[in-house]
Amino acid sequence: MKSSEGFQTSAVKPSQPPIVAPGHSPGSVTDQITAVVLSETPRWWWVAFGFSFLLVMVLLRALTKLLFEGTGIWGLNIPVGWGFAIINFVWWIGIGHAGTLISAILLLVRQEWRTSINRFAEAMTLFAVACAGIFPLIHVGRPWLAYWLLPYPNTMDLWPQFRSPLVWDVFAVSTYATVSLLFWYVGLIPDMATLRDRAQGQFAKIAYGFLSMGWRGSATHWHNYETAYLLLAGLATPLVVSVHTVVSFDFAVAQLPGWHATIFPPYFVAGAIFAGFAMVITLAVPLRSLFGLKDFITTRHLQNMGKILLATGLIVAYGYLVEIFMAWYSGNWFEQFMILNRIQGPYQKQWMALLLCNVLVPQLLWFRRVRSSPILLFLVAMFVNVGMWLERFVIVVTSLHRDFLPSSWGMYSGTVWDWATFVGxxxxxxxxxxxxxxxxxxxxxxxxxxxxxxxxxxxxxETAQ
Amino acid sequence: MSTPATSKRPFALMAEFRSSKELLHAIREARGAGYTQLEAYTPYPIEEIWEELGHHRSWLPLVVLIGGIFGACFGFFMQYWVSVINYPMNVGGRPLNSWVAFIPVTFETTILFAAGAAVLGMFALNKLPMPYHPVFNVERFALASRDRYFLAIARWDPKYDRQATEEFLHRLAPQEVSEVAS
Structure with missing residues (x-):
């Protein structure tokens, strides 16, 4: 279906690879992308899905145990009353930030290269937020009463405490999940129409037809659609910044050394984008090979994502530095102890690993050769995925385990059920x-x-039929 | 070019084009010839076509603004009502209306309602969901979601005439002219 006509890349600087490989037309991109969905299920898909499904069973096993026995099966105790649940929540929510960033912010600043990665980045956002949402729900102890978090008129005449960041979090995360879902679904409607028109099976035609809502692609449709999409992008942009800011308030509003820091909101937002882009790279590199989509997710995309990873990584590194500087500059005993304990204390290994993953390894991205090599980029991204989890572990655990009173010090580690829930x-x-x-x-x-x-x-x- | 089948009350006459340029040209010609009830179908948004068709603005931004303002008022006054009127609680003499602490939730409800208004407003203005529409009766219309461009002249156009309009469309060198059965 590719056109035999010449293709000019004069608009793109010669040193930069193009956003779409040469020789494509509207017809050929349509065929190639719909083919991924409408063709036979590849065998590797069954293997990959089956493996993930087994892990879902692990999650269900861990949750069942939790429902029967309560949070005592976790490693939580005093002094560390916030453990894996909050670490995993923040980690997943952070990963969920790249999707909206790519879809909304890069749309507003007219970064055309976002087009081939925004859809699955948005899907990734939704699924990450779904995973994140599990943790606060099960962490409340009696998950069947989790709806108490929402304000609704009730016979007890009780309301949530609106002055608490934990309640803000409920609103921020649920709004984020809803708006991300809307954004994703609105983006899908014209493509559902394409699938409806190209599907062969009766069931597929009806299913995609139902989901496309009767989209016709008329000029009126497109005009309202584009307006809605742009407005959604404008609304999602401050929203995405607000979500991790509010998550950071969960910590920063507390008076605990190691949490009570004004750098937290920007540092958390940068960390979220850092983690999210790492996950996008982790997914994009294998997907483009498996589905033969290298024409659409080109080296240019990988390079740009590498650059964003490097930039946000540097902001995160700056955050680490400011934490240490502020501890010294505050002249506060407990702040200083907290930082020294983080660096030299019993969790030193985690802290060193965190620096290796989040600060040292991303420096490789200064080299163009690393940025344009899918395998190296994938490896760097894997380091960042691990590093961002360690960052949350270090923030949560090292701040809590040795607070003001040495008599109440303690150690924390996750139990097998903590790990099972996380892996699940x-x-x-x-x-x-x-x-x-x-x-x-x-x-x-x-x-x-x-x-x-x-x-x-x-x-x-003018592609031939 | 096939001869369209005639039905008693057709919905429109539709011409298929192979490029957006041809479609734009056809719209200009049709507008020049005095047709007003036109609709164009394209595989991707082309803002020029919307303007060529003589439309101007969408109500959607206003709908979203109203949604946002409603969300902000709803979010803030829900918290105000709960904290000041329904369940006032004196915590160390701090003001009941501690509005600064109410801002994050107010912000989130603003975005939530504005985004909801954007999506629902878009559906309403586009009259979606609409499972049946006459244009789907044209077999080749399936290509409108791939790489073909369609122009439809509605039956209720004052200048619509079964013969004359069809001849007019044929003169624009389309791929095909079809009658859209209603």
Whole structure:
């Protein structure tokens, strides 16, 4: 289906790889992306989905145990009353930030390269937020009463404490989940229409037809659609910044040394983008090979994501420095002890590993060769995934385990059920992701059609049937 | 080019084009010839076409603004009502209306209602969901979501005439002209 006509990349600097590989037309991008969904299920998909599904079973096993026996099965105790649940919550929510950042902020600043990665980054956001949401719910102890977190008129005449960051968090995370879902679904509607028109099976036609709501692609449709999409992007941009800010308030509003820091909101937001882009790279590198989508997710995308990873990594490193500086500059005994204990105390290994993963390894991204090598980029991203989890571990545990009174000091480690729940949510994330890549287009087809004619000469539009 | 089948009360006449340029040209010609009830179908958004069709603005931004303002008022006054009127609690003499602490929730409800208004407003203005629409009767219309561009002249256009309009559309060198059965 590719056009035989020449293709000019004059708009792009010669040193930069193009956003879409040469020779594509609206017809060819449509065919290639819909083929991923409408063709036979590849065998590796069953293997990958089956493995993730096993991990989902691990999650269900751990949750069942939790429901029967309570949070005592976890490693939580005084002084460390916040453990894996909050660490995993913050980790997942952070990962969930890249999707909206790519879809909304990069749309507003007209970064066209976002087009081929925004769809699955948004899906990733949704699934990460779903995984994150599990933790506060099960952490409340009696999960069947978790709806008490919401304000609703009740016979007890009780309301949530609106002056508490934990309640702000309920609103921030639920709003974020809702808006991300809306944004993702609105983005999918024209592509559902494409799938409806190209599906062969009766069931697929009806299912995609139902989901596309009767989309026709008329000029009126598109005009209202584009307006809505732009407005959603404008609304999602401050929202994405607010979510991790509010998450950081959970810590920063407390008076505990190691948490009570004004740097937390920007440092958490940067960390979230850092973690999110690491996860996008972790997913994009294998996906583009497995589905033969290297024409759409090109070296250019990898390079740009590498640059964002480096930039946000440097902000995170700055955050670490400011924490240490402020501890010294405050002249506060407890602050200083907290930092020294973090560096030299019983959790020194975790702290060193964190620096290695989040500060040292990302420096490799200064080299173009690393940024354009999918394998190296993937490895750096894996380091960051681990590093960001360690960062939350260090913030939560080292601050709590030795507070003001030495008599109440203690140590913390996760139990097997802590780990099972965590690994289980990774399984849930992957299982949802595999279902998504099987049934929905992982790249926004209509947006790809939009950027193709701009790149190509006019003649490529007239593709032969 | 096939001859369209005739039905008693067609919905429109529709011409298929192979590029957005041809479609734009056709819209200009049709507007020049005095047709007003036009609709164009494209595989991706093209803002020029919306303008060529003579439309101007969408109500959507206003809908979203109203949604946002409602969300802000709802979020703030919910907290105000709970903290000051329904369950006032004196904590160390601090003001009941501690509005600064109410801002994060107010902000979130603003975004939530504005985003909801954007999506629902878009559906309403586009009259979605609409499971059936006459244009789907044209078999080749399935390509409108791939790489073809369609122009429809509605039956209720004052200048619509089964013969004359069809001949007019044929003169624009389309791929095909079809009658859209209603």
């Amino acid at each position: 949510t990774i399984g849930l994330f992957l299982a949802l992701l595999f279902l998504f890549i099987r049934f929905l287009p992982i790249i926004s087809i209509f947006e790809m059609r939009t950027i193709v004619p701009k790149q190509a000469t006019d003649t490529t539009e």
